[in-house]
Amino acid sequence: MNGFVQRVRRTITTFRLLEHGEPVLVGISGGPDSVALTLALHRLHHPLHLLYVDHGLRPESAADGDFVDALAGRLGHPSTRVVVTPTGRDEAALRDARYAVFEAERGGRAVATGHTASDQAETVLMRLLRGAGTAGLSGIAPRRGPYIRPLLEHTRSEVLAFLEGEGQGWRHDSTNDGLDYLRNRVRAELMPLLERLAPGFEGRAALTAEALRVDREALESLGHGHLLQHGLSLAALRAVPDGLRVVILRLACPVAISHERHRALAGLIQRGHGVVELEGRVKATVRAGVICFEHAAN
Numbered sequence: 001m002n003g004f005v006q007r008v009r010r011t012i013t014t015f016r017l018l019e020h021g022e023p024v025l026v027g028i029s030g031g032p033d034s035v036a037l038t039l040a041l042h043r044l045h046h047p048l049h050l051l052y053v054d055h056g057l058r059p060e061s062a063a064d065g066d067f068v069d070a071l072a073g074r075l076g077h078p079s080t081r082v083v084v085t086p087t088g089r090d091e092a093a094l095r096d097a098r099y100a101v102f103e104a105e106r107g108g109r110a111v112a113t114g115h116t117a118s119d120q121a122e123t124v125l126m127r128l129l130r131g132a133g134t135a136g137l138s139g140i141a142p143r144r145g146p147y148i149r150p151l152l153e154h155t156r157s158e159v160l161a162f163l164e165g166e167g168q169g170w171r172h173d174s175t176n177d178g179l180d181y182l183r184n185r186v187r188a189e190l191m192p193l194l195e196r197l198a199p200g201f202e203g204r205a206a207l208t209a210e211a212l213r214v215d216r217e218a219l220e221s222l223g224h225g226h227l228l229q230h231g232l233s234l235a236a237l238r239a240v241p242d243g244l245r246v247v248i249l250r251l252a253c254p255v256a257i258s259h260e261r262h263r264a265l266a267g268l269i270q271r272g273h274g275v276v277e278l279e280g281r282v283k284a285t286v287r288a289g290v291i292c293f294e295h296a297a298n
Contacts, residue, residue: 001043004154004162008040011153015142018110018150023047025109027102028071030064030171033114035071036159037151039168041112042075050079051105053098055086057175064171080105091181106146115140115149118156121205122186125194129182133259135250138216139209155202223247232291237269245269253293255279265291 001009012018024046028034041048052068054061065081072079082105086097102111120139127136142152151159163170179185194201226248230236237245246262255278257265264276265284269291276284281296 002162002165004036004158005040005043007153008037008150009044011142011150012044012148015148017143017148018046021045021047023049023109024148025049025051025102025106025111027051027053027098027111027113028068029053029114029173030067030071031114031173032159032163032170033116033119033151033156035114035168035170036154036162037112037114038071038075039163039166040150042077048072048075048077049109050077051102052079052081053101054081054083055094055097056083057086057089057094058173060171060174064173067171091183102147109146111147113147113149114151116151116154116156116159117206118187118191118202120152120209121202122183122191124205124209125186125190126182129186131259133246134212134216134219137209138213139206141213152206155206219244219247220251223251227252234269234272234286234289234291237291242266249291252291253278253282253284255282 018024024041026034026038026041026048028038028050029052038048038050050068050072052065054065058064069079069081082101084097084101086093088094124137124139127139140149140152142149175181176184176187179188191202198204222244226236226240226244232248232252237248240248245266249262249265250257257278261276261278268274268276268284268286272289273286277296278284278293282293283296285292285294
């Protein structure tokens with residue numbers, strides 16, 4: 001078995017992404033990452049269904065869909081093409097449109113996407129630039145519900161080497177050439193600089209994200225246990241380390257809490273009285289020695 005495919009199998013086993021022979025819906029663009037993912041899962045004998053989401057934003061998108069259909073036919077798997085009209089052209093809107101299609105089409109199957117260690121490193125850098133805590137810097141998880149990333153331990157250069165060794169072509173996404181999106185700028189400008197300053201940075205950044213993810217999951221497990229045993233008792237919150245208290249409040253609060261608001265909540269917990277205004281008209285108050293999150297009245 002090819003070394004690349006063996007490592008994909010190891011990733012699947014390590015993170016318990018799939019059972020042997022489990023059917024998979026593959027989100028495929030025709031680009032190198034998703035094509036390599038398709039070939040690897042095919043070699044591992046998973047029944048596949050290839051799903052191509054056409055946002056209709058590029059003149060070559062229909063030809064990309066034809067490429068996906070031809071690849072599926074050659075490998076003996078079914079394929080589906082869905083044309084969508086996203087609400088915007090930014091990365092978040094396009095991602096939301098894709099995942100809405102994935103949800104509609106998956107039918108109880110796992111959905112595999114072609115995120116790589118290179119994507120992981122780029123994601124960590126983007127979140128660092130925007131400001132993030134442990135949750136953000138832990139990057140892309142190998143599994144999130146039904147969504148799995150079997151290539152998360154492979155870099156983009158390894159993906160390309162695998163495809164070239166197989167004589168397998170791929171499609172080029174012209175939107176990756178421009179510098180309008182932050183990810184494109186990180187990929188084209190920042191990553192090459194960091195690789196020159198610290199060769200191997202890409203792989204180490206991905207490993208760091210994985211280490212942070214493991215730490216975060218451990219803290220969240222402790223946080224859930226605390227909530228089950230103590231709820232949001234002020235006395236109990238005062239007794240835990242700051243890092244665990246931040247996790248507990250994040251798990252309990254219905255909206256995201258900024259670093260500034262976490263500091264305000266820490267003050268509220270120490271005082272034992274007062275109100276802290278949060279996002280989405282949510283406020284934190286103290287009642288009978290317990291923190292309460294509630295929506296403010298109109």
